[in-house]
Amino acid sequence: MKVRSNNTAHNVPLPTLRRLPGYLSFFKALKINGVEHVSSSRIAATFKMDPTLITKDLSYTGVKGRTKVGYNVDQLIQTIVNFLDFNTRVNAYLFGVGNLGRALINYEGLNDYGLDIIAGFDVDPGVINATIKGVKIYPLDAFRDLSLQTPARIAIVTTPPVSAQEVADLAVAWGIRAIWNFTPQSIKVPKNIILENTSIYSDLAVILNRLNNE
Amino acid sequence: MKVRSNNTAHNVPLPTLRRLPGYLSFFKALKINGVEHVSSSRIAATFKMDPTLITKDLSYTGVKGRTKVGYNVDQLIQTIVNFLDFNTRVNAYLFGVGNLGRALINYEGLNDYGLDIIAGFDVDPGVINATIKGVKIYPLDAFRDLSLQTPARIAIVTTPPVSAQEVADLAVAWGIRAIWNFTPQSIKVPKNIILENTSIYSDLAVILNRLNNE
DNA sequence: CAGTGTGAAGTTGTTCACAGCA
DNA sequence: TGCTGTGAACAACTTCACACTG
Known part of the structure; x- marks a missing residue:
């Protein structure tokens, strides 16, 4: 039932x-x-x-x-x-500091609506240890220690699609409650974990469909 | 009816x-x-x-x-x-070359799915005349001439919210068929113009709602 | 059998119709 | 009269049940 x-x-x-x-x-x-x-x-x-x-x-x-x-x-x-609980602060980690990840860190909007990105993680030595808008970028393996120290409930995934599942597994293993997936890759998580997919391709599909049928 | x-x-x-x-x-x-x-x-x-x-x-x-x-x-x-017509090329202009705009220009994904961003527009002299991933950035008032020369059917709006309506009006006046609004600002367009809003705040609202009710 | 394919039933979401209020 | 508020009717979407096919 x-x-x-x-x-x-x-x-x-x-x-x-x-x-x-x-x-x-x-x-x-x-x-x-x-x-x-x-x-x-x-x-x-x-x-x-x-x-x-x-x-x-x-x-x-x-x-x-x-x-x-x-x-x-x-x-x-x-x-x-x-x-909408936009006045309750919630901590988030961001995985994958590429263009999109960087854009989200810089986006004041998320902050206004209660979301604090407290750290970024990447595998690229070129961005590790950088600080973007006050957010420090760590190597991926620093995640375990950091999550014990200053836990976050949300993991924002902006990695290349191939790494999305791996990063999600890691995040879940270390106590993340919700995953916000910005990659087009479908991710599997245990059913007690909240998963929200943001797919701009869906929006693109709608636009193209309408353009081609007007 | x-x-x-x-x-x-x-x-x-x-x-x-x-x-x-x-x-x-x-x-x-x-x-x-x-x-x-x-x-x-x-x-x-x-x-x-x-x-x-x-x-x-x-x-x-x-x-x-x-x-x-x-x-x-x-x-x-x-x-x-x-x-989904992802194999038909469609030209787009991007308005507002901030973090999000830059991220979209750099995003190969859109390209793979048929969308060619052929020019960017901004009011900030710091980015005007720059070239990001082969996409040239023009001052906003160059839009008129450019749209006659190499027209685009889609306008991607990644400006600050306050400028969104103004930019949309301009885009519609110069022949844009569809507006893809990435700002949280609601935009009004004539009803023959396709409008698609991409709001990450909606996704955030869903995540927070679930987090706070688990 | 393990899977596709589809009409019918059920569920969810939207619009209608109208009651109530200042 | 203009607007909120709500139960009922309607429409859209999803799930169920089952026929069919190799």
Whole structure:
């Protein structure tokens, strides 16, 4: 018998969860522009969506809107940030300091949303011991000691695809709870480990498909 | 009245379309390892999915499997590459040559899958006129002339979020057909323009949600 | 049998319709 | 009247059940 996986808090539909960061970014922009209230229809127009879906999505976070006025922007931001745990700091290690890895380390955005990359690992002597935006790069075999000393719950994998599985195995062996795989390579992990794949090829596939069918 | 958008070829479910590149990468790895045939159950095990869904997904591409033997790996690769139009070259411009932009230019992967970034644009004099992996970086106002000379159908937006809308407007005005937005900022485009948002924050939200509910 | 292939059933997610409120 | 909020209807997607094939 299959019970709806309760990995997701309070039965939030996964698509809703994925849309919330987008709303949040819009609300932050509104706040900067001094907007205090926003209605679901306005949000819907911005995102080209059905207004009811906006209402449904927001209702999962528990935020309350006022009829005729809409939702309070500050409250929206605070509630969503809380709901998504973007205000709780989480440590992460990054494996594979190539172009993509470097870009992620430099990306302030992840930091703003609660993620602290506390160390990088690579096999290339050219980057080992370097410090990128305050993040020190270690040889891969330093991982064991470091993970005992300053543990991290998330492993970001930005290695070449061939090394992805090997690095993931290592990370799992040393106590990582979640793997964020940026390689196109499919990775196997024990089922208690959280695995999220970020594949820009999926997005590319959608774009090409639409371009070639317009 | 709402008809199912037929941007997508032959009614392929969007989730199927998004999964196909992942399968493709797996099949390519199999080929390198000399594997000639693969069954849906083996694919399903790799991706922790239901075997029937694999069968359904593959059936959209028109590939035929043989009972007892499975699918021919070469045929799978060829059929999916064709189906996703990864063998048709498409030109793209990249706007915003920061860390992420630079990473995308350096990423061979996009090239392998049909995308040619033919020029970059930025406002920072420090990168203008630079050449990154053979891609020349121009000032933003060179875009008009260049787009007449060597047009591109896709605009990749990796600017800071505040500039995203402005750059998108410019790109649309000069004939871009699709915008691939890597900023968290929501962009508005005319409805005949294809817009794809790549948001790593969505993935982060899913990871944090699961971490905090395990 | 071990596997593909497919229509039907079940589940999840979205949109509709309308109640309630200021 | 304009907007939130929600249960019901609908649509999309996934899984099940089973026919078929070598």
